[in-house]
Amino acid sequence: MFIDTLLIGISSGAIYSLMALSLVLVWRSTRIVNFAQSGQAVFSTYIGYEIAVRAHDYWISLPLAIIFGALLGSLVDLLFMRPLLRRVKDGPIAEIAPVIATLGLLGLLQSLLGLIWGNAFLQYASPLSAKGFTFGSHTVPFSPQNLFIVLASCAVLVIFGFIFKYTNLGLALRAASFQPEIAQLAGVRVSRVRNIGWAFAGATGALAGAVITPTATLSPNSLDLLFVSGFIAAVIGGLDSLVGAVVGGLVLGIGFSFILQYIAGSVTFLVGFIILMVVLLIRPRGIFGRDAGRHA
Amino acid sequence: MRSRRFSPRQSALLLFALGIALLAASRVVDELRTYQGAQVAVYVIAIASIVLLTGYSGQISLGHGAIMALGGYGAALSFTLWNFPFALAILFGTLVGSVGGFILGVAAARLSGPYLAGSTLALAVGLPTLADQFHILGGEQGLNFDIGDPPHWMQKLGGDNFTQYKWFFWITTSFALVVIWAITNLLHSSYGRNWKAGRNNAVAAGLAGINISQGKILAFTVSSGLASLSGALFGLLLGLVTPTAFPLSLSFAIVTGAVLAGVGSLTGSILGGVVLVAIPELSGALATHLGGSQKMTANLPGLLMSSLLIVVVLFMPHGVRIGKFGRQQQANK
Secondary structure: OHHHHHHHHHHHHHHHHHHHHHHHHHHHHHOOOOOOHHHHHHHHHHHHHHHHHHHOOHHHHHHHHHHHHHHHHHHHHHHHHHHHHHHOOOOOOOOOHHHHHHHHHHHHHHHHHHHHHOOOOEOOOOOOOOOOOEEOOEEOOOOHHHHHHHHHHHHHHHHHHHHHHHOHHHHHHHHHHHOHHHHHHOOOOHHHHHHHHHHHHHHHHHHHHHHHHHHOOEOOOOOHHHHHHHHHHHHHHOOOOHHHHHHHHHHHHHHHHHHHHHOOHHHHHHHHHHHHHHHHHHOOOOOOOOOOOOOO | OHHHOOOHHHHHHHHHHHHHHHHHHHHHOOHHHHHHHHHHHHHHHHHHHHHHHHHHOOOOOOOHHHHHHHHHHHHHHHHHHOOOOHHHHHHHHHHHHHHHHHHHHHHHOOOOHHHHHHHHHHHHHHHHHHHHHOHHHOHHHOEEOOOOOOOHHHHHHHOOOOOHHHHHHHHHHHHHHHHHHHHHHHHOOHHHHHHHHHHHOHHHHHHOOOOHHHHHHHHHHHHHHHHHHHHHHHHHHHOEEOHHHOOHHHHHHHHHHHHHOOOOOOOHHHHHHHHHHHHHHHHHHHHHHOOOOHHHHHHHHHHHHHHHHHHHHHHOOOOOOOHHHHHHHHHHO
């Protein structure tokens, strides 16, 4: 029972980590929490769904959905966030304008999706079995799809870890978030680098949507709760740290899974809120957060 | 806002006159509009709570829907369980929400920007689920908060056709006017000035001897009190309180209303309240006009609301202002 609960926790934690990673990537590049992330991710998932239905192949739809997610993330930055940050520099809502604007974008994306595909729950099947692996007579609640989710999250972490640590692009991304002005002077094209951060985030969100949806259903709001979990995970991890996002996601996933098993399913988000509050009150910048987010 | 020109007593008289005019108007308009008027009054109070919190104290909350739920449940619980008269039940709900807001405010004063937004977001998702956990809170069915027909003296005063909706309108509007009057004065007192000072420049305000975190906690408490008052009135309009009556979208809607109002303007909150009630109505009419498919009717309100929000943030970051009055308010900040 304990092992089963742990496995469920790891699998859902991996998904939370992906969502948390996509939030951290945007935060690191623009110092904005992108509340539209679940809208962007679900949009990409709908695109993946449409391709999967037409091409009858999940494995074609997955990379295309990720590419679409990256494009969408980049477009949101170009067409939406940049004009916003240029225009709204002072006034009573300057500080909260990004929050409000991304919330508006979230609503816009979700109602557009509803207009196109309707609000009914759609099934987006994956060729991987959703049945748990069997060891002897015991079937664990961990299916090939779950394994794929965990592997995909690990792969994303490894790829981003590599990019941030060992490539010029990664150095530019870190410089642009650490000291934008000085990075600009040193020849980093900050706004372009930031745009790449948004694209990475969009792709990660799209991946999260595309791997989780086969285990659930697809609707314009189907990733909202994932967003809230991902956000809690990202904040627990410190919003600035990729590793923190993954650790936060796993802690939250495993925590939720044990609460679901041993207490009650419906209080999970309340417990999430309490965990979040405790972490923030002890360490206001999260467990892995630093005042100056310099490290990868 | 108006105190540059009106003293508290004058503005009280003005609002009293406005109240009389509105109540007189409720005798001629039809039932649906009366009910919508009551909804506007409820939203005005909720938006005023965000205006106070965000526009003056500089904090953000995406969880005020949950605080409204606290007020609604507090009122309904005291109404059904202890048979409080409804007016007392509403005040009890306000008290419950204020206490909750105080506890939250102590934590919130230490958080900034996105951290606060995210924590309150988690609260908005988490808190309504509590109703399922305790039998006393009625689970999915919720709690009854049906105050019944208007009392006899009211029917005598209001005439023969003084319906329940008119009674609702009467209650909510009175509360809204009192709230606007009280908060206007509060924001122009030293409390309001201290909040603004802390928002504009925390270091300078601290050096001038203002206790910033105390001010933030107080602002969160007062704002939660207002939100829970509107939550209690919201339950009154619905006749019951359920976990699903206070969804995440409610929290977003009142923030939207506050942004439309320009976050810094209490008078703007009336406009925000009207818009929040008008948009579903307008988009319903528009959807029928455009063919009325199910997809359309379900998604047009959201589309209009979010487009409006984006347009306002991008092009009118100081809120929708009307004419000279608006510019003057802006200059005062």
